[in-house]
Amino acid sequence: MSNVKKKRGFIESLANASTMVMQKFLPDAYIFAVILTIIVFIASLIATKQNFISIVGHWGKGVWSLLAFSMQMVLVLVTGHVLALSPPFKKLLDHLSNIPKTPAQGIALVSIISYTACILNWGFGLIIGAIYAKEIAKKVKAIDYRLLIASAYSGFILWHAGFSGSVPLVIAGGDLSATGGSLTEAVPVSHTLFSSYNIFIVVGMWILLPIINVLMHPKNEEDVFV
Numbered sequence: 153m154s155n156v157k158k159k160r161g162f163i164e165s166l167a168n169a170s171t172m173v174m175q176k177f178l179p180d181a182y183i184f185a186v187i188l189t190i191i192v193f194i195a196s197l198i199a200t201k202q203n204f205i206s207i208v209g210h211w212g213k214g215v216w217s218l219l220a221f222s223m224q225m226v227l228v229l230v231t232g233h234v235l236a237l238s239p240p241f242k243k244l245l246d247h248l249s250n251i252p253k254t255p256a257q258g259i260a261l262v263s264i265i266s267y268t269a270c271i272l273n274w275g276f277g278l279i280i281g282a283i284y285a286k287e288i289a290k291k292v293k294a295i296d297y298r299l300l301i302a303s304a305y306s307g308f309i310l311w312h313a314g315f316s317g318s319v320p321l322v323i324a325g326g327d328l329s330a331t332g333g334s335l336t337e338a339v340p341v342s343h344t345l346f347s348s349y350n351i352f353i354v355v356g357m358w359i360l361l362p363i364i365n366v367l368m369h370p371k372n373e374e375d376v377f378v
Protein backbone atom coordinates (compact mmCIF):
# COMPACT_ATOMS: atom_id res chain seq x y z
CA MET A 153 0.00 0.00 0.00
CA SER A 154 2.83 2.39 0.82
CA ASN A 155 4.28 1.98 -2.67
CA VAL A 156 0.94 2.82 -4.26
CA LYS A 157 0.59 5.96 -2.15
CA LYS A 158 4.11 7.06 -2.98
CA LYS A 159 3.50 6.60 -6.69
CA ARG A 160 0.19 8.41 -6.50
CA GLY A 161 1.85 11.33 -4.73
CA PHE A 162 4.58 11.59 -7.34
CA ILE A 163 2.13 11.60 -10.25
CA GLU A 164 -0.08 14.16 -8.52
CA SER A 165 2.92 16.41 -7.88
CA LEU A 166 4.10 16.07 -11.46
CA ALA A 167 0.61 16.82 -12.79
CA ASN A 168 0.22 19.87 -10.54
CA ALA A 169 3.64 21.22 -11.54
CA SER A 170 2.85 20.74 -15.23
CA THR A 171 -0.51 22.44 -14.78
CA MET A 172 1.09 25.43 -13.08
CA VAL A 173 3.67 25.83 -15.85
CA MET A 174 1.05 25.54 -18.60
CA GLN A 175 -1.29 28.03 -16.93
CA LYS A 176 1.46 30.61 -16.52
CA PHE A 177 3.60 30.20 -19.62
CA LEU A 178 1.72 28.33 -22.38
CA PRO A 179 1.05 30.83 -25.19
CA ASP A 180 -1.83 30.80 -27.64
CA ALA A 181 -1.68 28.16 -30.37
CA TYR A 182 -1.46 30.91 -32.99
CA ILE A 183 1.85 32.02 -31.47
CA PHE A 184 3.28 28.56 -32.10
CA ALA A 185 2.13 28.72 -35.72
CA VAL A 186 3.83 32.09 -36.22
CA ILE A 187 7.06 31.03 -34.50
CA LEU A 188 7.29 27.78 -36.46
CA THR A 189 6.61 29.64 -39.70
CA ILE A 190 9.46 32.04 -38.97
CA ILE A 191 11.83 29.20 -38.04
CA VAL A 192 11.04 27.26 -41.21
CA PHE A 193 11.33 30.42 -43.29
CA ILE A 194 14.79 31.24 -41.93
CA ALA A 195 15.91 27.61 -42.25
CA SER A 196 14.75 27.62 -45.87
CA LEU A 197 16.74 30.77 -46.61
CA ILE A 198 19.87 29.15 -45.21
CA ALA A 199 19.46 25.60 -46.50
CA THR A 200 18.01 26.15 -49.98
CA LYS A 201 19.91 29.32 -50.93
CA GLN A 202 16.71 30.75 -52.42
CA ASN A 203 15.73 34.37 -52.10
CA PHE A 204 13.02 35.89 -49.93
CA ILE A 205 10.41 36.21 -52.70
CA SER A 206 10.84 32.60 -53.86
CA ILE A 207 10.28 31.21 -50.39
CA VAL A 208 7.20 33.37 -49.90
CA GLY A 209 5.89 31.94 -53.17
CA HIS A 210 6.55 28.38 -52.01
CA TRP A 211 4.77 29.11 -48.73
CA GLY A 212 1.71 30.42 -50.57
CA LYS A 213 1.56 27.48 -52.97
CA GLY A 214 2.08 25.04 -50.12
CA VAL A 215 -0.86 26.41 -48.14
CA TRP A 216 -3.29 26.03 -51.04
CA SER A 217 -2.01 22.56 -51.90
CA LEU A 218 -3.34 21.41 -48.53
CA LEU A 219 -6.95 22.36 -49.31
CA ALA A 220 -8.03 18.85 -50.31
CA PHE A 221 -6.45 17.30 -47.22
CA SER A 222 -7.87 20.06 -45.01
CA MET A 223 -11.36 19.40 -46.33
CA GLN A 224 -10.97 15.71 -45.56
CA MET A 225 -10.02 16.55 -41.96
CA VAL A 226 -12.96 18.96 -41.69
CA LEU A 227 -15.31 16.24 -42.88
CA VAL A 228 -13.91 13.85 -40.28
CA LEU A 229 -14.66 16.38 -37.55
CA VAL A 230 -18.07 17.39 -38.89
CA THR A 231 -19.30 13.84 -39.42
CA GLY A 232 -17.91 12.84 -36.04
CA HIS A 233 -19.72 15.77 -34.44
CA VAL A 234 -23.02 14.87 -36.11
CA LEU A 235 -22.70 11.24 -35.05
CA ALA A 236 -21.82 12.13 -31.46
CA LEU A 237 -24.85 14.43 -31.18
CA SER A 238 -27.30 11.98 -32.73
CA PRO A 239 -30.19 10.89 -30.43
CA PRO A 240 -29.00 7.27 -30.02
CA PHE A 241 -25.56 8.35 -28.83
CA LYS A 242 -26.94 11.09 -26.61
CA LYS A 243 -29.15 8.52 -24.89
CA LEU A 244 -26.23 6.13 -24.58
CA LEU A 245 -24.00 8.81 -23.04
CA ASP A 246 -26.74 9.81 -20.63
CA HIS A 247 -27.05 6.19 -19.52
CA LEU A 248 -23.29 5.75 -19.20
CA SER A 249 -23.00 8.94 -17.15
CA ASN A 250 -25.01 7.26 -14.39
CA ILE A 251 -22.43 4.50 -13.94
CA PRO A 252 -19.53 6.31 -12.18
CA LYS A 253 -20.14 7.20 -8.54
CA THR A 254 -16.70 8.53 -7.57
CA PRO A 255 -14.24 10.95 -9.21
CA ALA A 256 -11.84 8.11 -9.98
CA GLN A 257 -14.55 6.13 -11.73
CA GLY A 258 -15.62 9.21 -13.67
CA ILE A 259 -12.10 9.99 -14.88
CA ALA A 260 -11.47 6.37 -15.82
CA LEU A 261 -14.71 5.98 -17.75
CA VAL A 262 -14.28 9.26 -19.62
CA SER A 263 -10.78 8.16 -20.62
CA ILE A 264 -12.01 4.78 -21.82
CA ILE A 265 -14.95 6.23 -23.78
CA SER A 266 -12.78 8.87 -25.42
CA TYR A 267 -10.02 6.42 -26.33
CA THR A 268 -12.41 3.77 -27.64
CA ALA A 269 -14.24 6.33 -29.78
CA CYS A 270 -10.93 7.64 -31.15
CA ILE A 271 -10.05 4.11 -32.24
CA LEU A 272 -13.13 4.16 -34.46
CA ASN A 273 -12.75 7.75 -35.65
CA TRP A 274 -10.57 10.45 -34.12
CA GLY A 275 -13.08 13.20 -34.97
CA PHE A 276 -15.86 11.22 -33.33
CA GLY A 277 -13.68 10.63 -30.28
CA LEU A 278 -12.84 14.29 -29.79
CA ILE A 279 -16.50 15.29 -29.77
CA ILE A 280 -18.04 12.42 -27.85
CA GLY A 281 -15.36 12.57 -25.16
CA ALA A 282 -16.12 16.23 -24.45
CA ILE A 283 -19.89 15.67 -24.43
CA TYR A 284 -19.57 12.73 -22.08
CA ALA A 285 -17.28 14.70 -19.77
CA LYS A 286 -19.95 17.40 -19.45
CA GLU A 287 -22.50 14.81 -18.43
CA ILE A 288 -20.11 13.33 -15.88
CA ALA A 289 -19.43 16.78 -14.42
CA LYS A 290 -23.15 17.23 -13.76
CA LYS A 291 -23.58 13.95 -11.91
CA VAL A 292 -20.30 13.12 -10.15
CA LYS A 293 -19.48 15.31 -7.18
CA ALA A 294 -15.94 16.34 -6.21
CA ILE A 295 -14.46 15.55 -9.62
CA ASP A 296 -11.71 17.86 -10.81
CA TYR A 297 -12.97 19.60 -13.94
CA ARG A 298 -9.52 20.28 -15.38
CA LEU A 299 -8.53 16.63 -15.30
CA LEU A 300 -11.97 15.59 -16.51
CA ILE A 301 -11.66 17.68 -19.68
CA ALA A 302 -8.06 16.59 -20.20
CA SER A 303 -9.19 12.97 -19.92
CA ALA A 304 -11.92 13.62 -22.47
CA TYR A 305 -9.30 14.63 -25.02
CA SER A 306 -6.60 12.20 -23.92
CA GLY A 307 -8.01 9.53 -26.22
CA PHE A 308 -6.55 11.50 -29.11
CA ILE A 309 -3.15 10.17 -28.06
CA LEU A 310 -4.09 7.22 -30.26
CA TRP A 311 -4.21 9.38 -33.41
CA HIS A 312 -2.80 7.47 -36.40
CA ALA A 313 -3.04 4.10 -34.71
CA GLY A 314 -6.84 4.09 -35.07
CA PHE A 315 -9.06 3.14 -37.99
CA SER A 316 -9.21 6.73 -39.26
CA GLY A 317 -5.46 7.33 -39.26
CA SER A 318 -4.76 9.48 -42.32
CA VAL A 319 -1.27 8.27 -43.17
CA PRO A 320 -1.88 4.49 -43.04
CA LEU A 321 -5.10 4.86 -45.02
CA VAL A 322 -3.54 7.10 -47.66
CA ILE A 323 -0.53 4.88 -48.28
CA ALA A 324 -2.78 1.82 -48.29
CA GLY A 325 -4.76 3.46 -51.09
CA GLY A 326 -1.64 3.85 -53.20
CA ASP A 327 -1.22 7.64 -52.95
CA LEU A 328 2.51 7.88 -52.25
CA SER A 329 3.04 11.44 -53.45
CA ALA A 330 3.72 12.72 -49.94
CA THR A 331 6.38 10.13 -49.16
CA GLY A 332 9.06 11.78 -51.26
CA GLY A 333 9.94 8.51 -52.94
CA SER A 334 10.62 6.64 -49.71
CA LEU A 335 7.76 4.28 -50.58
CA THR A 336 7.37 2.77 -54.02
CA GLU A 337 4.26 0.67 -53.51
CA ALA A 338 1.11 0.72 -51.39
CA VAL A 339 1.36 -0.52 -47.81
CA PRO A 340 -1.72 -2.52 -46.76
CA VAL A 341 -3.35 -1.80 -43.40
CA SER A 342 -2.42 -5.32 -42.32
CA HIS A 343 1.14 -3.98 -42.08
CA THR A 344 0.17 -0.80 -40.21
CA LEU A 345 -3.16 -0.55 -38.38
CA PHE A 346 -3.62 -4.28 -37.93
CA SER A 347 0.00 -5.19 -37.34
CA SER A 348 0.81 -6.95 -34.09
CA TYR A 349 2.93 -4.09 -32.74
CA ASN A 350 0.21 -1.52 -33.40
CA ILE A 351 -2.45 -3.69 -31.77
CA PHE A 352 -0.15 -4.18 -28.77
CA ILE A 353 0.30 -0.42 -28.38
CA VAL A 354 -3.42 0.31 -28.80
CA VAL A 355 -4.46 -2.29 -26.22
CA GLY A 356 -1.67 -1.30 -23.85
CA MET A 357 -2.67 2.37 -23.93
CA TRP A 358 -6.34 1.42 -23.53
CA ILE A 359 -5.36 -0.12 -20.19
CA LEU A 360 -2.75 2.41 -19.06
CA LEU A 361 -4.42 5.68 -20.04
CA PRO A 362 -7.33 5.57 -17.56
CA ILE A 363 -4.99 4.43 -14.79
CA ILE A 364 -2.58 7.31 -15.40
CA ASN A 365 -5.41 9.84 -15.59
CA VAL A 366 -6.94 8.59 -12.34
CA LEU A 367 -3.58 8.82 -10.57
CA MET A 368 -3.31 12.47 -11.61
CA HIS A 369 -6.49 13.47 -9.78
CA PRO A 370 -5.48 16.15 -7.24
CA LYS A 371 -6.30 16.12 -3.58
CA ASN A 372 -9.63 17.59 -2.51
CA GLU A 373 -8.22 20.96 -1.50
CA GLU A 374 -6.73 21.39 -4.98
CA ASP A 375 -9.82 20.40 -6.96
CA VAL A 376 -11.47 22.77 -9.42
CA PHE A 377 -15.23 22.29 -9.74
CA VAL A 378 -17.93 23.75 -11.99
